[in-house]
Structure formats: C-alpha cells, structure tokens
Amino acid sequence: MASTDKHYSVEERTPDYDDYMRLRQNAGLTPFSRAAAEIGLAGTVFAVVVVVDGQVIGMGRLIGDGGCFFQITDIAVQPDHQGRGLGKAIMTAIMEYVNTMLPKTAYVSLIADVPANKLYEQFGFRETAPRSVGMSYIVK
Numbered sequence: 001m002a003s004t005d006k007h008y009s010v011e012e013r014t015p016d017y018d019d020y021m022r023l024r025q026n027a028g029l030t031p032f033s034r035a036a037a038e039i040g041l042a043g044t045v046f047a048v049v050v051v052v053d054g055q056v057i058g059m060g061r062l063i064g065d066g067g068c069f070f071q072i073t074d075i076a077v078q079p080d081h082q083g084r085g086l087g088k089a090i091m092t093a094i095m096e097y098v099n100t101m102l103p104k105t106a107y108v109s110l111i112a113d114v115p116a117n118k119l120y121e122q123f124g125f126r127e128t129a130p131r132s133v134g135m136s137y138i139v140k
Contacts, residue, residue, distance in 0.1 A: 014047040019056040027076035060090035072110040
C-alpha cells in the first residue's frame, strides 16, 4: 500500500459495488445496472481505491483479456477530494502494474475526458487520431 500523504492511502483492491456506483455518480460518470456492474467488477484485472478515514473516495481499474488488450477505466475521485494529486496517485499505481505485470507487447488504451487527457499524457498516453479514432456503442 502506497501513501499519497498522511491522510490518504492507495490500496490495491477492486471497489465494492456500492463504492463503485457512488463514485461513478459523484464524479459524473454514466451509471450501470447492478447486474452489469457486478459482472464488470468481477472481471477486473487490477484495481486500486483511495481511502481516507475508512471511506473509499477514489478508484481506478484495469480491465482486459489478460494478454493482448487492456483498458484503463473508472478513474474517479470524489469531487470534494479532487485537486490533491489523487488521480495521479491512482494512475501511478495502475501504471506500475502495467509496466511490471503485463506482457511487453500488450496494448493499453483509455478514453480520456478533457482535461484529464493532460494527466494521462504524463504517463505516456498519446492521442491516436488521425491514424485511428476512438468509437463507442452503448447497448440500449
């Protein structure tokens, strides 16, 4: 467990459903059904949570197929704790895992909301356009 300062700690574990949904909602991310979220959380390759005073106030996950393709997702920090370097601490922990545990040819991607793209650039992520463009589809 790595500390970001005397009050916050970064723990290597997947958030539980309640923390996951609360953080997604409070950070302005799209909600999921309970069934979908529980399946998704169970498929996590690696995750961290940020804890202060026993409460989870931040999270980040790495998902993927285990060998070729991975995606960093669910980077979220409770709004009243933002601006304290916690997103960077989450990414540092995930990237340490990426760089030490994944195969050397693994493709790691993410979808960046602006201005968070500036954070991800610090870890070596680059826009893929115009060579390729991120696309999405949401099941309705």
